[in-house]
Amino acid sequence: MDIANTTADLLARIALGDQSAFRALHDLVGSRLLAIAMRVTQDRALAEDVVQEVLVTLWKQSEGRMAGQALTLSWLCVVTRHRAIDAVRKLQPTTPLSWKDEAGEEHQHDVEDESASPLTQLLEIEGDHVMQRCLRALDEWPRQAVLLGYFEGLTHIEISARLQRPLGTVKAWIRRSLNGLKLCMEGQA
Amino acid sequence: MNWYMHPKTNEALAANYVMGTMSARVRRRFEKVMAQRPDVAQIVSQWAERALPLALSLPPQTLSAGSWTRLADTLELNVAASPKRWWQRWLAPVPVGALAMGLVLGLSLPIAWQQYVQTSPTAMQLPESYVGVLATPQGNPGLIVSSLRRGTIVDLKVVTALPVPAGHHLHLWRIDKDGVPTALGALPAAIPGEILHMSLSQPAEEAFFPALELAVSIESDQPPPGQPTQPFVYRGLCGKIWK
Structure with a gap:
């Protein structure tokens, strides 16, 4: 049984209040969720807090999930990224993205991560998953915009600032890229 | 206009929700829509599945040593913090309702049985x-399951009937002390209030001896499942009625 199926089984047992299943889930996917939170927050302590918050909420609300919302590993990953994004955004008011100095010159506080880009990291990983193939098929800038949104939790405005492209252009890139990804993945499924 | x-x-x-490009305010608004619209929540689930390989492409990060202890303390859980006593292992997985029902049955059945024994001209052992x-x-x-110790009929x-x-x-599944489910077989179509019968492929003593709990899930007719593919819809303790 792969990690996604095992997670779904554990989540079903957790919904029935099974504490041992909750422990097993923590051990199974905690490291995956921490990786997602760390990629967004770039802060280990903050990322650990995010994972704790996600799991606490899961245990407390396991029976109160949305109708139609499947309890799956992918759902846990989305929730973790959202919590990580929220945690980073809470910190951001003290460090504005851009500002003007006394001379009126504009500065960008946000600088590019010096480590390998998300795409580079993704493509370095062995394997030929459909998602990777479809990402490679996108043009470079739209692909960067999607991955900045996904891996770093940036909003459209923040992606626009990071890539130094107009907001409307970034929105159009992301919209077209996501449509392209969907069609590509459905075509290769 | 309702977008x-x-x-x-x-x-x-849904794509922007999963990709994370929504502002917090827009995301909260969209989550309210998802809560009321299962079809929209389903689209989000599909996008989340598409994006899962991206999430799993990140190298796993080891949690700090105290992660579980911190979580268990926050939620006042007692799993694996120390070896549990036998009765804690028995009672931990039981939903509150099932436990309450079990207690009621456990208290009332002996009384009823005692009255039966006292009034019955042909009193006999259970x-x-x-x-x-x-x-x-x-x-x-939800469901009451019983079988003679050496019988093959359940x-x-x-x-409570379920669609x-x-x-x-x-x-029907048995769940052993390690939480591992094993298939026992398909239940016949349910008729509320009626006693139904199901044949076992082995004597009940062999089928139920390892069972700490019994559980039921809804499964596709083909092929027979090796493991539950859906959440359990009934679950509760399994006990033996003899010394």
């Missing part, structure tokens, strides 16, 4: 049997 009635808009919003009292996820009484009484989609059936 959420347009399939293309829902697709775009046959050696296995009994399972299963609850729904909401904690309501008697079932459905207390089963076409091409699917209710499947």
Whole structure:
């Protein structure tokens, strides 16, 4: 049984209040969720807090999930990224993205991560998953915009600032890229 | 204008929700829509599945050593913090409703039996049997399962019937002390209040001896499942009625 199926089984047992299943889930996917939170927050302590918050909420609300919302590993990953994004955004008011100095010159506080880009990291990983193939098929800038949104939790405005492209252009890139990804993945499924 | 009635808009919003490009305010608004619209939540689930390989592409990061202890302390859990006593292992997985129902049955059945014994001209000993009292996820009484110790027929009484989609059936599982489910077989179509019968491929003593709990899930008719593929819809303790 792969990690996604095992997670779904554990989540079903957790919904029935099974504490041992909750422990097993923590051990199974905690490291995956921490990786997602760390990629967004770039802060280990903050990322650990995010994972704790996600799991606490899961245990407390396991029976109160949305109708139609499947309890799956992918759902846990989305929730973790959202919590990580929220945690980073809470910190951001003290460090504005851009500002003007006394001379009126504009500065960008946000600088590019010096480590390998998300795409580079993704493509370095062995394997030929459909998602990777479809990402490679996108043009470079739209692909960067999607991955900045996904891996770093940036909003459209923040992606626009990071890539130094107009907001409307970034929105159009992301919209077209996501449509392209969907069609590509459905075509290769 | 209700934007959420347009399939293309829902697709775009779901994709942006999963990709994380929504502001917090827009995301909260969209989550309210998801809570009221299972079809929209389903689209989000599909996008989340598409994006899963991206999430799993990140190298796993080891949690700090105290992660579980911190979580267990926050939620006042007692799993694996120390070896649990036998009665804690027995009671931990039981939904509150099932536990309450089990206690009520446990207290009332002996009294009723005693009255029967005292009034019956042909008082006899209760046959050696296995009994399972299963609850729904909401904690309501769901299903009563019983079988003679050396029999191969299981008697079932459905207390709370559940709709089963076409091409699917209710499947009975035993759950051992390690939480591992093992298939026992398909249940016959339920008729509330009626006693149903199910044949075992082995004597009840062999089928139920390892069982700490019994559980039922809704499974597709083909092929027979090796493991549960859906959440349990009934679950509860399994006990033996002899010394």
